Amino acid sequence: MDTSNQQRIEEHRVLVEPFYLPQGNEIELALAASRERLPLLLKGPTGCGKTRFMRYIAWRLNRPLITVSCHDDLSTSDLIGRYLVKGMEAVWLDGPLTLAVRHGAICYLDEIVEARKDTTVVIHPLADDRRELPVEKLGMIYAAPPEFMLAVSYNPGYQSVLKDLKPSTRQRFVSLSFSYPRPDLEGRIVMTEGKIEEPLAARLVRLAGMTRSLKDSGLAEGASTRLLIQAAQLLRQGLDIRSACRAGIIESLTDDPELLEAMEEMVQSIF
Amino acid sequence: MDLGEQKQNFYQLVFPSHPNDWEVEEAMELLAEIPADYRRALLAHVPTIWPISHSLCFSFLGEGVKGASHWPPELLAEWVRQILARYEEAGLRAARDFMGDIEKNFLEPLHGNAGVAVDEIRGAMVPYLRGVSGLALDLAADGRGRLWTDTRTIYLPGRQRPFPERVDNLLFLRFTIILQWACIAEGIFHLQPRDQDFAVVATRYGTGPGNGRIDDYLACFPSPVLAGRLLLLYQLPRIFGLVRRWLPGLVRAVQQLCRQLLEIPAGRCGRRGDQVRELLRSTLLPSDPVPQFGDHQLSRLGESGGLSRFPDFYDRFADNKAGGDQVLILLLGDPDFSAARKRIEQTREEDRELFISRLAGWLEESQIRGQAEEEGTGGAGRADSIVLTAKAGNRAREKEVTPGISLSAEMELPPELTAVMQRIEADLGEVPDSYIEAAAGMAGRGRNLAAGAETGGLALPPAASFIYDEWDYRRAGYRKDWCVLAEKELPPVMTSFVPLTLQKYRGLIARVRRQFEMLRTTHRFVKRRRYGDDIDFDAMVDALGDRQAGFAPSDRLFIRLVRDQRDIAALFLVDMSNSTEGWVGRLIKETVVLLCEVMEVSGDRYGIYGFSGMRRSRCELFHVKHLDEAYDEEVRRRIGAIGPREYTRMGPPIRHLTRMLQATDARLRLLITLSDGKPEDYDGYVDVYAIEDTRKALVEARGGGIHSFCITVDQTAHDYLAHMYGRGNYIFVNNIEKLPLRMTEFYRLLTS
Structure with a gap:
């Protein structure tokens, strides 16, 4: 069983260095937190590089990264594990969290606010100085090895009152706040990831900056770096700049006809 | 009515102030000459204008008398609205100028003969401008048909048709708006002439010593208006350079239009006029290609230099005809450096106050947090140490830009504070130490005073x-x-308002109703129940596994479809201040009707109250519908009676509704405010004071377990909203016509 687990965990290893440009000292902070065995909370708008950052950290630390995308049907046993029946035998299968604890991996719970609050409390004993995971069904308490790291992420932009992180959860973490990268950095990211020329990337970044200033005019969130890369990929496929921006960026941001018009005009003005 | 009676009547209208006898008499004599109906209509507006400005009120009566022959009294309300808007925008003189020519400034635009249809283009142009600039700029039509900016609003001229095609005119208008923004971004209005600059003009034109203000510098020239225009022309390479680098697509598109314009004969402008054209041509239609990209930051004017050769430039073109070149004015407009400087100073002062109060509030909060964490440390030393860290934090930010990343255990400034800080840094270079000291002083003092409140x-x-x-x-x-807050009843009014609204929005209502019905019947599968509609396969497998492994299996093996109980109580607080008069008020009322319709469908408990009042001794809360009252004819009539009243003191009604909500046992309690602007009252309840009190009232509400939200249609700066309501707790409805739709959408999102 342990070999199969070993196999499972190896699948999560990040083998190739992911492209990540640091925005500030977040890498040092994350590495310091890992040395001190502290859990990480990444917050920031959608598509700004949180998940990529975790992949990079996993690569840097040479540890497997187990990512769980949270949703409101996620149950405690989805995280910890359950007995399955194989033949006439009950077989215990580790959940992603247990797997990560037992093998000293990084467990990354993406968009943790999407999970129900009663589910998220299972991470509490792992996220403070106890660093242990009680598994009731096995009657075991797993102590996390020094390599184990817990990371969660969320987007503070939500407007629903029902979706917020409980203070008791929040106050266990070292928090890294992400925002969109500086224009020059973002330009390099779009250039590298989208494989386009530098001037074009710079203009895409400028467009993104303009959409981000529209927050007070009714746009929920401005264009993310991910959207820019998407548009760049469309460009690389030979689409013209306006269609690429419309399909790749603008239409994904809003349905409001006036805002759409304003952003169309921005594209016309920039390119 | 004789003069004496008329005067008494007037004194009653303006009670408790007592204006000069002779002033009143003068006004009343004029009024005596017009028909009684019209006189009554005029006087009916006195209580509105008087508290705002007494002089304005007398001017209004004086000019209003002239209007007697011009228009029916129904137009008066709109006229007053425009006068007050002008007054608030640009002061008494501008309001008087506006009133001076009723025909040109009011009636013509009203009948659609002049005035660019700013409202037509605003919808998309304002987001465009804000997006491009990253500033909270606004657009407005200028009453005198000029193009200019005060650095916060760009004023657009009357309907211009330099080109036959509407598309071209729109493109050109966009270009001129962008040029105005470029003037702001390049710091043309922030220019500070040095003493040498003043000395040069002093020797040349024989004027006095300078004081560093750009408008005073321009006033030294023989024609200040011309000097202003020429200064923009002088700076045009820089202004246009920015646009060229930043928006090459726009420049490319507009070049053909510029070429067309420059081909129009300059007329009788002579040689100097030709020189202006030549300069415009060489700048706007350069032969060299657009400069390469690569600069990501806007260049900002750091030094005050650049004016040393301006007097020569001025003399070269100082010819009224050359300076009055049509193309020049079409492109760059008529700058008003004095208005811009005043606005910059005003903004600076507002930002200072805002920064100090926010920083003080934040310091205080962190002190309280700090005390909770570390019991027993002396209080006095803490404020200083925090301030020092904050300062160190600032410096660090400036030196190496690390946007948004910080260890939460360290200093993480709240975003609304950072926003003000960035504005101040953009304006002054760095946050002056005096600001931080003032905030520290305030935070320290607050702690001592909080114990013994007045x-x-x-x-x-x-x-x-x-x-x-x-x-x-x-x-x-x-x-x-x-x-003192008084709960009052709105007198029910027999009106067709509700049926008309239902008629108008019948499509929308049908759609939104369906959405709300879905809310009501939120069916959810709940897993792992003891009984239910279907077998929960996951639970079944778990149980089998458990049994095999020797555990007692769970008997929760079913999936059940449950209908969610929406245990929600929502109170809506509707702004009934004076400023909602007109279509804003009508839309707010329509929104209330729509809300009632859909709330009935959602099944949530809800109440509606209006608020207004004047002075702290008379805050009024108007009952429209109590929480558990049925939505019946009475309520509809009371909705019909919602109308503009007095001021917007938001603190007391919020505190009152908080208390009401706390008395209910709902699981989710919401307080939703529908407002058209900042809180404001007559007795000093303005600006920062009003915002801070409202914020405090909302913080109290949150402390009492109540979620508060705001929907606002405030067209002006609304960065205070994030501070007042907290990030994510408000929405701003850009296009007021969409308010009814947005409001219901918002409620649905909020509670689903």
């Missing part, structure tokens, strides 16, 4: 009224028993 109580409140404290940010303490 008791400036009011003696005897009238019956059926409630007394509330008010937060005074200056002393960081409550003013005890400061406001």
